[in-house]
Amino acid sequence: MGLSTTRYGVYNPEKPRENRITDIGPRYYWDFFPPIIQRNYGKWLYHEILEPGILMHVSETGEKVYTVRCGGMRIMSVALLREICDIADKYCDGYVRFTTRNNIEFLCDSLEKVEALKADLKERKQYCGSYKFPIGGTGCGITNIVHTQGYIHCHTPATDASSIVKAVLDELFEYFQSMKLPAKLRVSMACCLNMCGAVHCSDIAMLGYHRKPPMIDHDFVAKLCEIPTVIASCPLGAISPATTPDGKKTVKIKEDRCMFCGNCYTMCAALPLADKEGDGVVLLAGGKLSNRKSQPRFSKVIVPFLPNNFPRYPEVCKTIRKIVEVYAAHANKYERLGEWAERIGWEKFFELCELPFTDHLVDDYRLAYDTYRTSTLFKYTDAAWAVSKAAGGIK
Numbered sequence: 001m002g003l004s005t006t007r008y009g010v011y012n013p014e015k016p017r018e019n020r021i022t023d024i025g026p027r028y029y030w031d032f033f034p035p036i037i038q039r040n041y042g043k044w045l046y047h048e049i050l051e052p053g054i055l056m057h058v059s060e061t062g063e064k065v066y067t068v069r070c071g072g073m074r075i076m077s078v079a080l081l082r083e084i085c086d087i088a089d090k091y092c093d094g095y096v097r098f099t100t101r102n103n104i105e106f107l108c109d110s111l112e113k114v115e116a117l118k119a120d121l122k123e124r125k126q127y128c129g130s131y132k133f134p135i136g137g138t139g140c141g142i143t144n145i146v147h148t149q150g151y152i153h154c155h156t157p158a159t160d161a162s163s164i165v166k167a168v169l170d171e172l173f174e175y176f177q178s179m180k181l182p183a184k185l186r187v188s189m190a191c192c193l194n195m196c197g198a199v200h201c202s203d204i205a206m207l208g209y210h211r212k213p214p215m216i217d218h219d220f221v222a223k224l225c226e227i228p229t230v231i232a233s234c235p236l237g238a239i240s241p242a243t244t245p246d247g248k249k250t251v252k253i254k255e256d257r258c259m260f261c262g263n264c265y266t267m268c269a270a271l272p273l274a275d276k277e278g279d280g281v282v283l284l285a286g287g288k289l290s291n292r293k294s295q296p297r298f299s300k301v302i303v304p305f306l307p308n309n310f311p312r313y314p315e316v317c318k319t320i321r322k323i324v325e326v327y328a329a330h331a332n333k334y335e336r337l338g339e340w341a342e343r344i345g346w347e348k349f350f351e352l353c354e355l356p357f358t359d360h361l362v363d364d365y366r367l368a369y370d371t372y373r374t375s376t377l378f379k380y381t382d383a384a385w386a387v388s389k390a391a392g393g394i395k
Helices: 035-039 078-091 111-123 162-171 227-233 263-267 314-330 337-344 346-352 368-374 382-390
Strands: 044-051 054-059 064-070 096-098 104-108 187-190 204-209 239-243 249-253 280-285 300-307
Touching (some): 078 096, 227 239, 227 249, 280 337, 300 314, 314 337
Antiparallel strands (some): 280 300
């Protein structure tokens, strides 16, 4: 199923209904596989990590495919994408893939190509001297930080995504290029409570947090917004209609109900939420998605607030580095951060990481017994059913 080479593709402007396809969808994934992957599909026996960033998959046919993983970024320029394509054309017969954490993976069919590719990538640097394509992010280390939109594309963030991720990864770069941690460590970042990033189940997570309710520009609410839509947008019913002293229609906000989600600002630009002093970063830790060794678990808040000190966020970087170093020094082999904290106790975790502790930070979601049922390791005990029914959960 190759791409059309005609000027208009399958569409003929003279006969618009000719060869009409209404449900195209994504192209068949098979078309994107390198020939060696197609030949060995379903035949892979095992894989090894030869060194940080270099993987080898071995097929029952005896063929091997080598993967060179490089750190990428969520937002790339066209020039950088063209450079990636040029590298893939030169060493990988034009094949390249991206992981869900924004890593770039070049696939080679021989070790000779891998060595040549590694030498080439190490020579490619930014103007500032940093690597364009740092090799690493495999095994018991830190891979790329998955993150949300930030100030570039989103209208509700409490912090920037791209800049804080860059600063934190610079601080943790040695763990990206090595595999000296007890187990893999996944760091995530979401720039507001709406959390379109996976921070709720990450080993370490950063969350942008608004601490003040929206500011109301009474002069423009009625001019810019559909007031009933604004009222309906609040998930906690904190917004109600109001009138200014001079008779203009506007809204009012019950501040003790507001959870600073920014939904109202999505509906109405006259309710800005961003605040330089009030916004900051919350740190969470201990989550994971994997079923290996223990059930999946939610991240827990461990630092309720750190300031937005652009552009290098020294407080955030220092705190996260401290947590990583303590985890590396004390956890058992193959023990994820949350598993280690559960084993030693969360109070001991806070003590070792030199963080102020309060039980309010680690209290679980009250319906957690229902959400735990997503795990294959959950045991349906009578006590668990009793708690679920008492909380009004699944019957």
